[in-house]
Amino acid sequence: MVTIEVLGTGCPKCRRTIRNVEEAVKELKIQADIRKVDDITEIMSRGVMLTPAVFIDGEEKVVGRVPCVEELKELLQG
Amino acid sequence: MTETPTCSCGADEPRRIVFPCAGQANTGQLSNIAAVRLTEEGFGSIACVALLATGAEGLVKNAKNADEVVVIDGCPAVCAKKIAEAQGIVPAQHVIVTECGIEKGPSRSYTEDDIETVVAAVWRGEGRRRSTKKREPSAGPSSGCGCGCDGPC
Numbered sequence: 001m002v003t004i005e006v007l008g009t010g011c012p013k014c015r016r017t018i019r020n021v022e023e024a025v026k027e028l029k030i031q032a033d034i035r036k037v038d039d040i041t042e043i044m045s046r047g048v049m050l051t052p053a054v055f056i057d058g059e060e061k062v063v064g065r066v067p068c069v070e071e072l073k074e075l076l077q078g
Numbered sequence: 079m080t081e082t083p084t085c086s087c088g089a090d091e092p093r094r095i096v097f098p099c100a101g102q103a104n105t106g107q108l109s110n111i112a113a114v115r116l117t118e119e120g121f122g123s124i125a126c127v128a129l130l131a132t133g134a135e136g137l138v139k140n141a142k143n144a145d146e147v148v149v150i151d152g153c154p155a156v157c158a159k160k161i162a163e164a165q166g167i168v169p170a171q172h173v174i175v176t177e178c179g180i181e182k183g184p185s186r187s188y189t190e191d192d193i194e195t196v197v198a199a200v201w202r203g204e205g206r207r208r209s210t211k212k213r214e215p216s217a218g219p220s221s222g223c224g225c226g227c228d229g230p231c
Contacts, residue, residue: 013091019198064090068202
């Protein structure tokens with residue numbers, strides 16, 4: 001199972017990112033643990049200065065922008 | 079000197095310009111409010127497709143220099159896309175409101191859910207995917223508006 005973390009404090013872009021992640025997972029029909037990380041201290045401790053950010057299995061994949069569903073699918077398949 | 083760490087949201091979003099068709103029917107009006115909403119959410123900047131149609135140099139230049147141009151058309155007449163292409167601008171994403179499951183009708187009204195449907199489709203990148211799908215031919219009263227797209231509005 002893949003772990004996908006979306007780092008963000010809850011603004012519209014962070015919410016869009018979560019929805020896109022959910023959609024990508026649904027379309028790929030994969031098992032995923034999607035976690036929302038909204039604690040600013042934890043976000044900063046990961047070295048993320050621009051949100052939203054997406055980590056897949058602990059690896060930083062996207063920072064500072066909302067990835068579209070197709071991009072997320074490619075990241076998840078890669 | 080100590081740097082104060084800051085957390086800004088979405089500062090790395092590509093520079094996008096959004097052209098809604100802003101047509102007179104519900105779907106055209108919806109394209110406009112969706113573009114406004116996308117601008118408010120930081121997706122990009124709404125721009126005037128009517129001005130683009132005049133060939134305004136500044137706007138054409140801005141659109142060509144943007145990271146992405148997004149066109150939102152209300153119906154399969156795709157007026158805004160045609161206007162963009164006539165100025166040599168190829169949209170990176172093209173969303174058609176009627177292909178988001180919203181029927182075109184004589185009313186100019188729309189709901190919050192309708193706005194969300196279109197805005198979410200753009201954030202998801204539906205308009206990128208659509209370009210790789212086979213387009214269904216337009217038919218029926220929901221696709222027409224009296225502006226050259228086959229029906230009454």
